[in-house]
Amino acid sequence: MHDAPPHKPLIALTAAHVARVAPGDGPLHTPGWRMLEDHDLDLLAERLTRDRPRPIPVFAYGSLIWNPGFDVQARRRATAVGWHRSFSISLDHFRGSPDRPGLMLALAAGGQCEGVLLDIAQGSEQQSLRAILRRELVAHELAANAAWIDVETETGRGQALTFYAGPVGTQLAMLSVEEQARRLARAAGAAGTGAEYLLRTVHGLAEHGIHDPYIWRLQQLVAKEIDAFGPPA
Numbered sequence: 350m351h352d353a354p355p356h357k358p359l360i361a362l363t364a365a366h367v368a369r370v371a372p373g374d375g376p377l378h379t380p381g382w383r384m385l386e387d388h389d390l391d392l393l394a395e396r397l398t399r400d401r402p403r404p405i406p407v408f409a410y411g412s413l414i415w416n417p418g419f420d421v422q423a424r425r426r427a428t429a430v431g432w433h434r435s436f437s438i439s440l441d442h443f444r445g446s447p448d449r450p451g452l453m454l455a456l457a458a459g460g461q462c463e464g465v466l467l468d469i470a471q472g473s474e475q476q477s478l479r480a481i482l483r484r485e486l487v488a489h490e491l492a493a494n495a496a497w498i499d500v501e502t503e504t505g506r507g508q509a510l511t512f513y514a515g516p517v518g519t520q521l522a523m524l525s526v527e528e529q530a531r532r533l534a535r536a537a538g539a540a541g542t543g544a545e546y547l548l549r550t551v552h553g554l555a556e557h558g559i560h561d562p563y564i565w566r567l568q569q570l571v572a573k574e575i576d577a578f579g580p581p582a
């Protein structure tokens with residue numbers, strides 16, 4: 350007789366919850382930002398990757414897991430050493446608006462964080478790095494938010510490029526997990542809702558067998574917040 354497989358609790362937050370969050374509008378970016386152009390992106394990419402290994406490894410812990418937006422040569426699980434996930438960047442644009450502010454995921458110092466190491470496909474470095482840096486850093490005002498951090502994989506310790514590990518030049522919101530849930534359940538902007546982002550991140554982690562207790566607790570709380578909106582229309 351074989352033991353039954355361990356029970357996996359169901360994800361509480363669902364597409365039906367996300368559908369109940371009204372869409373929002375607002376700016377995609379903070380007005381007045383100086384956007385990074387191709388030349389800026391290429392200079393930044395050269396500085397960040399000079400004398401670094403090939404293929405270039407990118408540590409994904411949020412949306413890059415489920416929507417990398419560049420040519421990926423290989424994927425493998427990895428642990429960021431000395432960092433943990435935190436919805437700590439306040440958004441009044443993108444997936445938030447002045448009336449319905451959101452939160453963006455970042456890495457905060459301390460602990461560890463399981464994610465996915467994405468190797469940039471060799472031969473695609475220029476176009477891939479342009480795509481990543483344009484998306485993640487957006488503007489000159491955010492250009493310092495790229496860093497190499499220590500990561501561990503099944504083959505040992507190394508370094509990987511990641512973004513917003515100890516964010517700088519951004520408005521931070523140091524909220525309790527309950528307060529984060531209340532904000533994410535209502536947040537919406539030109540790029541979508543906070544609930545949608547969280548749900549896609551939960552599924553992206555689950556597909557790689559990654560269980561982050563913080564993210565798991567947060568999605569439960571966001572589902573509960575949306576349930577409290579009342580019966581669906």
